[in-house]
Amino acid sequence: MIETIRNIWSIEDLRKRILYTFGLIFVYRIGSFIILPGINPALLTLQNAQKGLLGLFDMFAGGSFSRASIFALGIMPYISASIAMQLLTIAVPSFAKLQKEGESGQKRINQYTRWLTVIVTAFQALAYVTYLRQQSGAAILPQFSPFFFAFSTIVVLTAGTLFVMWLGEKITDKGIGNGASIIIEIGILARLPHALVAEFNAKNTSGGGGLLIFLIEIAFLVLVVMGLVVLVQGTRKVPVNYAKRMVGTRQIGGVRQFLPLKVNAAGVMPIIFAQAIMFIPMTVVGFTNPESQTGGFIRALSDYTSFWYNLIYGFMVIIFTYFYTALIFNPTQIADEMKRNNGFIPGVKPGKPTAEFIGSIMDRITLPGAFFLAIVGILPGFAHALGVNTVFASFFGGTSLLIIVGVILDTLQQIESQLLMRHYDGLMKSGRIAGRAAQMTTT
Known part of the structure; x- marks a missing residue:
C-alpha cells in the first residue's frame, strides 16, 4: 500500500489532479456552512428537514438543506436535469439524433442541461423560501421585506447550485473521478463521523x-x-x-x-x-x-x-x-x-x-x-x-x-x-x- 501511494504521488499529473479535487471539495464544504442572507442561524429550527424525503435531500446536500446555507439545494437540481435529458435522448427522436452527432451534439445537450438546471433550481428555491417561512419564520430578519427576502434567496440559491455544478464539472475535467458523484458522496460521508x-x-x-x-x-x-x-x-x-x-x-x-x-x-x-x-x-x-x-x-x-x-x-x-x-x-x-x-x-x-x-x-x-x-x-x-x-x-x-x-x-x-x-x-x-x-x- 505504501509503495502504491508513493507511485501515485510520483506521477505529477495524477498528483495535481488529486490535489485539485481535494481543493474544490474543500471549497464546497466551506460553502455548505455559509448561511443565506437575511437568516439568523441562532433562531433557525429545521429539525424535520432531517426526516423523510427532506432528510434524503439533506443527506445529498451534505446537511446544507437543514442549515439553510447558500448550497442548500446542492447539486440535486443538476442531477434531476441530467436524468430528464437522459430520458429525453431515449424517448424523443430529435434528442436521440443530437446524441449521435458526437462531441458537438454532446455540447448542445450539456448546454440544454444547464438551462434546465436553472429552471429546476428556481422552482425549488421558491419552494424552499416557502418552507423556511412556514417552519422557521422567526429566523428571518425583520428588516428584510417578504419580497426582497424571497427574491434574494432565489437568486443566491440558484447561483449556489450553478457554482456547485461548475465545481463538479471542473472536478470531472481537471480532477479525478466524476465531479457530480463525488460532491454527492462527500455530502453523504460528512454525516458518517457524527453517526459513528x-x-x-x-x-x-x-x-x-x-x-x-x-x-x-x-x-x-x-x-x-x-x-x-x-x-x-x-x-x-x-x-x-x-x-x-x-x-x-x-x-x-x-x-x-x-x-x-x-x-x-x-x-x-x-x-x-x-x-x-x-x-x-x-x-x-x-x-x-x-x-x-x-x-x-x-x-x-x-x-x-x-x-x-x-x-x-x-x-x-x-x-x-x-x-x-x-x-x-x-x-x-x-x-x-x-x-x-x-x-x-x-x-x-x-x-x-x-x-x-x-x-x-x-x-x-x-x-x-x-x-x-x-x-x-x-x-x-x-x-x-x-x-x-x-x-x-x-x-x-x-x-x-x-x-x-x-x-x-x-x-x-x-x-x-x-x-x-x-x-x-x-x-x-x-x-x-x-x-x-x-x-x-x-x-
Whole structure:
C-alpha cells in the first residue's frame, strides 16, 4: 500500500489532479456552512428537514438543506436535469439524433442541461423560501421585506447550485473521478463521523455488552460493503468474435473479445424512484384519521421499519430495476454495432437473433441483481428496528451506501488506469478494479 501511494504521488499529473479535487471539495464544504442572507442561524429550527424525503435531500446536500446555507439545494437540481435529458435522448427522436452527432451534439445537450438546471433550481428555491417561512419564520430578519427576502434567496440559491455544478464539472475535467458523484458522496460521508460517534456513545453507555454490539455492527457493515462491491462490479461476459479483414497490408480482427453485461445496470436509480414514491404516504398521514383502518394502513406505510413498508418497497425496487434497465439498455443497438464491426456471438446469427440473445441474458442476470438491490434497500429499516440509530442505520444500505461504493470504485478505477498507463502496478496485485465508467466504455 505504501509503495502504491508513493507511485501515485510520483506521477505529477495524477498528483495535481488529486490535489485539485481535494481543493474544490474543500471549497464546497466551506460553502455548505455559509448561511443565506437575511437568516439568523441562532433562531433557525429545521429539525424535520432531517426526516423523510427532506432528510434524503439533506443527506445529498451534505446537511446544507437543514442549515439553510447558500448550497442548500446542492447539486440535486443538476442531477434531476441530467436524468430528464437522459430520458429525453431515449424517448424523443430529435434528442436521440443530437446524441449521435458526437462531441458537438454532446455540447448542445450539456448546454440544454444547464438551462434546465436553472429552471429546476428556481422552482425549488421558491419552494424552499416557502418552507423556511412556514417552519422557521422567526429566523428571518425583520428588516428584510417578504419580497426582497424571497427574491434574494432565489437568486443566491440558484447561483449556489450553478457554482456547485461548475465545481463538479471542473472536478470531472481537471480532477479525478466524476465531479457530480463525488460532491454527492462527500455530502453523504460528512454525516458518517457524527453517526459513528453517536452510535458508539449510545452503545457504550447502555451497558450489557454494548461495545461488543457496536463491534458486531461494524463487522456487519463491512460485510454489506463487500456484498455491494460484488453487486456493482458483477458482470456476465458474453464472448464476441470479430471476423478477419484486410485494411491495406494489415490484418484486422480475428480475435475474441467479451461483451460485459452488468448485473446491476440500473445502478442506484431504482432505489431513488422507489423511495420517492414511498414518501407519498408520509404526506397523506397528516390528512387521515389515525383511528380509521385506512389511516392505520397508511401510517404503516410511512414507517420504514414496518413489514408492509419493506414488502412494498422491496417489490417496487425490483419493478423499477427492470423498468430503468429497459430504458438505458438497448440490445438492438448493441447488435447493430457488432454487425457493423463484423462481430458476432458464436452460435448466434447476427442482427435480430443477436439482439434477442443479449436481451434474454440481460433479463436473467437482472433478476438476481434486482433482488439483491431490494435487500440492500430495506437493510436500513432492519438495522433501525434492531436498535441502530437512524443516521447510522442509513449507512447499512439504501441510496447512501450504494452511491458511496459506486463512486469510490469509479475513482479507484481511474487512478488505476493512470498507474497502468505509466507502467506502474495497479492498486491490486491480482485482478482489476472494474468501475462503472470502464464497463460502460467497453460496452
